[in-house]
Amino acid sequence: MSAKVAERLMQILGYKELYPPQRAAIEAGVEDGRSLLVSSPTASGKTFIAMVALASAALKGAKSFYTAPLRSIATEKYREFREALTKLNLKVGISIGDLNVNDEIIVNRNDVIITTYEKLDSIIRNSPSIIDKMGSLVVDEIHYVDDEKRGPIIETLLSKVLYRSRGVQVVALSATVSNVDEIANWIGAKLVKCNWRPVPLSEGVYKDGVIHFSDGSKRKVEEVSANPSINLVVDESRQGGQTLVFVQSRRRAVQLAKMAARLPRNLLKFNQGKAREYAAKILATEGPRLLREEIAELIMSGVSYHHAGLSNEQRTLIEDAFRDGALAAIFATPTLAAGVNLPARRVVIAEVERYDESYGVPRDIKVFEYKQFAGRAGRPGLDPYGEAIIVASRPRSVRELMEEYIKAKPERLESRLYGVRGVRHSALGAVASGIANDFGSLLELHRKTLYYVQRGEEKLSQILRISLDDLVAWGLVEETNGKLKATHLGYVVSRTYLDPASVPKLVKLAKRFNGKFTTEGLIYIISSMPDMNLLPVRSSESEKIMDMAVDRVPTLIDIVDWDDPDSVAALKTTLALLDWIEEVPDDKIAETYDVGPGDVASIIDTAKWIASSLAEVAPAAGLPEEVSEKLRLLSKRIEEGVKPELLQLVEIPGVGRVRARRLYNAGFKTLESLATASPQELLRIPGIGPATVASILEFFGRKEEAASIKGRGHEGVGLDRFAA
DNA sequence: GTCGTCTGGCTTTAGACAGCATGTC
DNA sequence: CTAAAGCCAGACGAC
Numbered sequence: 001m002s003a004k005v006a007e008r009l010m011q012i013l014g015y016k017e018l019y020p021p022q023r024a025a026i027e028a029g030v031e032d033g034r035s036l037l038v039s040s041p042t043a044s045g046k047t048f049i050a051m052v053a054l055a056s057a058a059l060k061g062a063k064s065f066y067t068a069p070l071r072s073i074a075t076e077k078y079r080e081f082r083e084a085l086t087k088l089n090l091k092v093g094i095s096i097g098d099l100n101v102n103d104e105i106i107v108n109r110n111d112v113i114i115t116t117y118e119k120l121d122s123i124i125r126n127s128p129s130i131i132d133k134m135g136s137l138v139v140d141e142i143h144y145v146d147d148e149k150r151g152p153i154i155e156t157l158l159s160k161v162l163y164r165s166r167g168v169q170v171v172a173l174s175a176t177v178s179n180v181d182e183i184a185n186w187i188g189a190k191l192v193k194c195n196w197r198p199v200p201l202s203e204g205v206y207k208d209g210v211i212h213f214s215d216g217s218k219r220k221v222e223e224v225s226a227n228p229s230i231n232l233v234v235d236e237s238r239q240g241g242q243t244l245v246f247v248q249s250r251r252r253a254v255q256l257a258k259m260a261a262r263l264p265r266n267l268l269k270f271n272q273g274k275a276r277e278y279a280a281k282i283l284a285t286e287g288p289r290l291l292r293e294e295i296a297e298l299i300m301s302g303v304s305y306h307h308a309g310l311s312n313e314q315r316t317l318i319e320d321a322f323r324d325g326a327l328a329a330i331f332a333t334p335t336l337a338a339g340v341n342l343p344a345r346r347v348v349i350a351e352v353e354r355y356d357e358s359y360g361v362p363r364d365i366k367v368f369e370y371k372q373f374a375g376r377a378g379r380p381g382l383d384p385y386g387e388a389i390i391v392a393s394r395p396r397s398v399r400e401l402m403e404e405y406i407k408a409k410p411e412r413l414e415s416r417l418y419g420v421r422g423v424r425h426s427a428l429g430a431v432a433s434g435i436a437n438d439f440g441s442l443l444e445l446h447r448k449t450l451y452y453v454q455r456g457e458e459k460l461s462q463i464l465r466i467s468l469d470d471l472v473a474w475g476l477v478e479e480t481n482g483k484l485k486a487t488h489l490g491y492v493v494s495r496t497y498l499d500p501a502s503v504p505k506l507v508k509l510a511k512r513f514n515g516k517f518t519t520e521g522l523i524y525i526i527s528s529m530p531d532m533n534l535l536p537v538r539s540s541e542s543e544k545i546m547d548m549a550v551d552r553v554p555t556l557i558d559i560v561d562w563d564d565p566d567s568v569a570a571l572k573t574t575l576a577l578l579d580w581i582e583e584v585p586d587d588k589i590a591e592t593y594d595v596g597p598g599d600v601a602s603i604i605d606t607a608k609w610i611a612s613s614l615a616e617v618a619p620a621a622g623l624p625e626e627v628s629e630k631l632r633l634l635s636k637r638i639e640e641g642v643k644p645e646l647l648q649l650v651e652i653p654g655v656g657r658v659r660a661r662r663l664y665n666a667g668f669k670t671l672e673s674l675a676t677a678s679p680q681e682l683l684r685i686p687g688i689g690p691a692t693v694a695s696i697l698e699f700f701g702r703k704e705e706a707a708s709i710k711g712r713g714h715e716g717v718g719l720d721r722f723a724a
Numbered sequence: 725g726t727c728g729t730c731t732g733g734c735t736t737t738a739g740a741c742a743g744c745a746t747g748t749c
Numbered sequence: 750c751t752a753a754a755g756c757c758a759g760a761c762g763a764c
Binding site: 069070071075078079093094096097099100101102105106109116117118119121122149150153248249250251252307308333334335338354355356357362495496497498531533536538539540602605606608609610612613615616632635 | 738748
Binding site for chain 1: 754
């Protein structure tokens with residue numbers, strides 16, 4: 001039966017024939033549990049190969065796992081897999097960090113489980129025996145091993161699977177890189193390498209009004225604007241196609257989008273009706289009003305920008321708008337290249353230099369990154385071809401860029417496990433979950449990393465020794481007679497998934513606070529943890545931050561190390577979070593701290609995770625129980641963005657911080673007082689409409705009343721200015 | 725003296741995973 | 750280490 005899996009999937013998906021890499025993968029034995037490394041361009045059908053592997057193993061009664069670097073990718077694949085695999089009577093589940101689910105239930109109830117890397121790592125930590133039931137593991141975007149931050153997770157995650165079970169089928173999917181054979185060797189996989197693309201790609205360099213394609217052909221572009229990228233957008237739009245323009249800074253993305261929007265109306269082709277719809281949807285999102293209006297206006301002109309300063313909702317809307325033909329172009333930072341599938345006929349790489357923080361100078365992007373951008377060119381089934389065009393900046397010659405990028409081979413993938421941070425994390429997880437119980441087994445386990453394959457035993461052993469010594473010194477692991485065992489604290493830290501280095505940092509700061517933990521003090525501790533992501537501090541800004549601190553958090557003045565930029569950034573982040581839980585409107589926060597709504601959302605998300613994790617860690621680290629309670633409360637407040645008195649009210653679906661405050665101020669201070677409120681009374685409160693009232697009534701089980709309210713029609717969303 | 729413009733120096737610069745609880749988009 | 754654009758202060762010039 002297993003040999004038929006691919007055929008059955010073809011039928012389900014309506015495929016008539018397979019793409020070359022798919023055929024190659026079948027021939028190589030995906031259906032029979034062979035481990036594979038599939039290296040082929042974007043959109044060459046790797047998802048189908050993943051499906052075949054997952055389904056084949058699951059149909060034999062084993063658990064199949066699919067793991068990816070981003071929640072958005074995981075969600076996209078979840079929908080796709082569920083759609084197809086349910087028809088084979090397989091159950092598909094997803095477990096990622098922002099969904100409220102129990103991993104064990106998800107794993108037990110489903111045949112195919114979709115996760116992010118970290119989530120799968122965490123699942124394995126909590127129950128390593130899952131590996132024994134694992135039939136197939138698909139690791140998507142495995143080239144992420146080369147990522148400074150996330151790479152070590154993939155390596156050590158995979159090392160645990162490879163170490164514990166020789167039978168698991170690992171199907172690794174990768175973009176094209178030069179050392180694929182080495183990667184295949186690492187995971188013990190057969191290499192399926194293929195450069196075939198579903199849509200032919202032509203690559204070129206644009207300079208002084210002419211596109212020089214790599215095949216020698218040229219195309220003259222009318223210079224309607226002073227900006228080369230915009231000329232390329234207009235040129236493509238005239239031919240009826242869409243363009244993605246990749247830039248290397250947010251500001252640049254915004255600026256170019258605005259420039260394009262000022263173009264004479266007839267130069268860009270896009271669906272104006274749809275554009276209006278999406279502009280209205282953007283206006284209805286959360287976040288600063290000015291920013292929403294700015295994007296809405298841009299969309300009305302058929303363009304938008306796209307970067308991580310936007311909220312996820314806004315980003316998704318912009319992507320949808322592009323897919324729907326409402327936009328002629330998107331000007332994006334590299335987020336868009338890494339995320340969900342969003343192809344365009346033309347891709348413009350507006351600049352190949354990017355400022356590099358670690359060196360303090362601009363550097364050229366990698367060939368690999370260029371190929372990732374270029375991979376977005378050409379929509380399968382829609383475009384006869386795709387184009388990737390690099391814009392030559394003034395000092396660059398066409399030939400230089402052609403040699404350095406278009407004709408160049410992508411770089412090797414290098415292990416990033418050289419730092420102690422990743423190894424510490426992995427070692428603690430291995431010891432706490434019982435996968436390793438002495439230095440020997442720990443070393444054995446880490447021999448299954450790419451780092452070992454590339455750097456050898458000596459270096460690995462050194463890093464491991466240092467990491468272990470740290471863990472012992474911090475009281476997370478005990479080493480007696482060569483046997484390793486996690487302490488209670490070690491178990492807790494491992495389970496929370498915090499960086500083990502959080503512990504010494506927490507202990508040190510706790511001492512500084514001398515037993516007095518105020519709300520701002522705790523937020524500062526949260527912001528100082530190694531896992532926190534901090535708001536950027538401009539050099540001209542530190543004085544302003546100091547003034548605000550004197551005013552608002554005088555207790556922190558002596559705690560902050562003013563010479564340490566990270567400490568100042570933690571303070572800035574603390575102030576923003578404090579505003580958030582004091583119910584300052586989010587657009588006000590974004591403005592005060594000069595960041596986008598996406599940045600605010602990001603610190604909130606991280607802070608609430610760290611807060612609740614620290615609540616677990618604190619007692620184990622010897623801090624009073626009351627600190628834990630405060631942290632738990634704080635985590636809730638950060639999640640909802642409210643003062644303590646609103647925590648009850650925000651439990652109601654449809655009631656967030658704003659509506660809760662309105663209800664509270666109208667006298668409904670508790671759930672009890674709301675439970676018996678009359679609908680008419682509630683409707684009189686400004687900002688509380690029929691939909692909200694219905695939701696409140698439903699929450700209290702007053703179904704009939706809720707239904708009668710719902711019947712009264714909908715409110716407009718206040719988007720009249722865009723209504724034709 | 726006041727206003728407007730030019731210029732040179734200084735500043736800034738991408739992204740985003742993880743816990744817990746509960747029968748799940 | 751190989752950039753480029755915004756911003757601001759100060760210089761300069763016209764009146």
